[in-house]
Amino acid sequence: MIEVLWHGRGGQGAFTAARLLGAAASLDGKRHALAFPSFGPERRGAPMRAFTKIDTVQVGDRSAVAKADFVIYLDGTLLAPGWERELKPGGICLVNTADALDDPRLLAIDADGLATELLGRPIPNTVFLGALAQLADCVDRESVEEAIRQYMPVKLHEANIKVVERAIALVQQAEVVGYAEATDGESAGQTADESETVTVLHRSAHSTATHMPQLFATVPKPSAYADTTCYTAGYLTQVNAGWRNVRPVLDADACTGCLQCYLYCPDGAIFKAASQNKAGVSVDIDLDFCKGCGVCAAACKFDALSMAPEANAKEA
Numbered sequence: 001m002i003e004v005l006w007h008g009r010g011g012q013g014a015f016t017a018a019r020l021l022g023a024a025a026s027l028d029g030k031r032h033a034l035a036f037p038s039f040g041p042e043r044r045g046a047p048m049r050a051f052t053k054i055d056t057v058q059v060g061d062r063s064a065v066a067k068a069d070f071v072i073y074l075d076g077t078l079l080a081p082g083w084e085r086e087l088k089p090g091g092i093c094l095v096n097t098a099d100a101l102d103d104p105r106l107l108a109i110d111a112d113g114l115a116t117e118l119l120g121r122p123i124p125n126t127v128f129l130g131a132l133a134q135l136a137d138c139v140d141r142e143s144v145e146e147a148i149r150q151y152m153p154v155k156l157h158e159a160n161i162k163v164v165e166r167a168i169a170l171v172q173q174a175e176v177v178g179y180a181e182a183t184d185g186e187s188a189g190q191t192a193d194e195s196e197t198v199t200v201l202h203r204s205a206h207s208t209a210t211h212m213p214q215l216f217a218t219v220p221k222p223s224a225y226a227d228t229t230c231y232t233a234g235y236l237t238q239v240n241a242g243w244r245n246v247r248p249v250l251d252a253d254a255c256t257g258c259l260q261c262y263l264y265c266p267d268g269a270i271f272k273a274a275s276q277n278k279a280g281v282s283v284d285i286d287l288d289f290c291k292g293c294g295v296c297a298a299a300c301k302f303d304a305l306s307m308a309p310e311a312n313a314k315e316a
Helices: 014-026 111-119 125-135 141-151 154-187 260-264 295-299 310-315
Strands: 002-009 032-039 047-055 068-073 087-096 106-109 246-250 270-272 283-285 305-309
Touching (some): 014 047, 068 125, 111 125, 111 154, 125 141, 125 154, 260 295, 295 305
Parallel strands (some): 002 068
Antiparallel strands (some): 002 047
16 A cells, blocks of 8 residues: 655645545556545644555555655645654655755655746645656556546646646656766665665655755755644644744835725734824734735735745744
8 A cells, every 4th residue: 555644734735635646546447545634723724634545455444644655745844853753664755845854765845936936826736746646656647637637627727737747857857866876876885775765766766965956955954843833633832823834024115004904814813003104004913823824915905915935034
């Protein structure tokens, strides 16, 4: 059985990806698949998990996946110490991040960047479907694209198929570089065992070398707040900011005081402030309660609100 564990936040499409992967794997009738989610707080931005199980026989075990062949983080801020305990021997962990990571079992993919370029929004799920189409034997590009056609709205087909194709091409490029490096290492007297690189790639070698631009890098330590705010089923030890990967940023000079953001905020995280801007009215944002849904930015007609990556805000 091939098992895939998806980590994401509400609204990132983790369960959709789990379902599409199962559909793609079972299209030819030779395999069976089961996909299901596990939600904590059922709200946008809350940490959640999804699972895909694929086998040549019917899958009857509906329990959560504890150890997987592929573990996928649709949000890199959810990667926390102990992540390796969820991997089977030879497993790979794919992480949505533009940062560098320092373990050969981690593959960093700038999925938000690729999705934003092709979809106009940082919805990373189909990027990882494309990566799996290249990395795993149970699916290929044709089956993933057919699953998209069958199970996604027609208006989303073309763009998401382009995402899959781009992700596959980038993984292929990374594998070619990895194969060359593995060959160089062996010629220098280093064996695969000595390199301690374990994979579940069935088609070619891979590497996490630093000179794989755009897609793979050698991975940084997990985000600082992941180990204090993000836990299984959405349990938080601090404030709701742990549910957020983007935050609203207010340009007070552009604000007209129309209060549409205040009216539409689903959590009351935007409030009328005591100080006033030049329009005579001012709003402020309670980041302890903001979950980063972006409703306020969408409601603002004057571009006074924008959504900025949480990682950037942490560095500031």
